[in-house]
Amino acid sequence: MRHIVYVLLIIPLFSLINTVHSTSQLVTDSAEIIAPSNHPVSEVRRERKERRLLRKKKQRMRELREEIRTLTWSLHQPNSGPIIGKTEMKHKQKNRHGRKGVKWRKNLLEKLKVIVRRLDRMERRIIGAKSILSPEFTSNTTTSTDPPSPLTVSTTTDGSINSKIKRIQPAITRSRSGENGTTCVAHKDCRPGHCCHHVVTKETSSSVCVMHGFPENAYCIDGCQCSTQLSCFLPEGNATEAFCKKASSVDVLQGSYLYRKDSTIVDM
Incomplete structure (x- = not known):
């Protein structure tokens, strides 16, 4: 029974790991695009494509998080798994391996908890990348006849502020761990x-x-x-x-x- 539950849990975990790695690469590539004052058409299309991919990745990460929470909730239930046999001998065997099953379930819950935290960090990185690919890119392209120097200073200032926020965000998140409104498993x-x-x-x-x-x-x-x-x-x-x-x-x-x-x- 424990092996069956493990197989059911490991399939979404593999999908989650692949999504986290691909999203991390996508966010890294998107964060490097800090828009200058003038942009060619190819850059416009590329950034629009990046936004669409970010939205899809974020939606997939939300779905994976809900799957993990559902699995975690089912693991907390004392009778979450189906009973394979109904004879007294099979019940005795299940009780004999009860402690080992509890330890395995605890380890799996800890792994799920770590993965949920990684998902939270990835979502924050996606939000940061979307702020870099902000609508002010469109306003810059439509007003390219204006003097470029004030726009360049504004973009550079916003980029430096965003980079500072990203550096201190992990510390803020750790300090808020366990507070009202934060995610939890137990x-x-x-x-x-x-x-x-x-x-x-x-x-x-x-x-x-x-x-x-x-x-x-x-x-x-x-x-x-x-x-x-x-x-x-x-x-x-x-x-x-x-x-x-x-x-x-x-x-x-x-x-x-x-x-x-x-x-x-x-x-x-």
């Missing part, structure tokens, strides 16, 4: 006080971090909802009313903590 990908919500609609589905930030003594269903330094505590003998509190040594004798770091909250 609760552990979000910051304290944030939970990973899997939003399912008729058209698409996505997983994002949502801030809760519950204060002390507020009712909770998972530790991800509580603010920093607080945990979701469920007293012994009370299966319905857990609340946020600071952890203490006596809590182990009086109840348990609720924190499912590898799960998500599904919003239909």
Whole structure:
């Protein structure tokens, strides 16, 4: 069963890797086209073709991301795969290899998480390339009779600003990892006080971090909802009313903590 799931997952991964490599080359080539004041017709056609290819690549990357999120969500489900046999012996064999299957599933989820991050970076690079291939190229060609020096200075200034933004963008993205609205796979990908919500609609589905930030003594269903330094505590003998509190040594004798770091909250 594990091999069947692995084969089903590896096919979109190969397609994803090929798309990422081809998109990276396309973005690199497009980013090198900084328009001077005058452009021949061949350059106009080339840049239009580059824009069309960028749009197609971006659409394909979105489709691949949705496939990865769907696969990731199915891996989080305890009974996501079909049962091949119904005899008691096959169930015992499945339980015997349970730990190995959990480890394999965890490793695969980590790989999917890395690939989703690569897709995010590629999309940002595509947006940067589209800003370079901006509409001011058209205005430059239509007003070629004007003095070229002010336009050249403006284009150079915009290009330098875009290059500076690209250099600092990865640092900004890393600092925002796990904040409200960023992508996630499970609760552990979000910051304290944030939970990973899997939003399912008729058209698409996505997983994002949502801030809760519950204060002390507020009712909770998972530790991800509580603010920093607080945990979701469920007293012994009370299966319905857990609340946020600071952890203490006596809590182990009086109840348990609720924190499912590898799960998500599904919003239909």
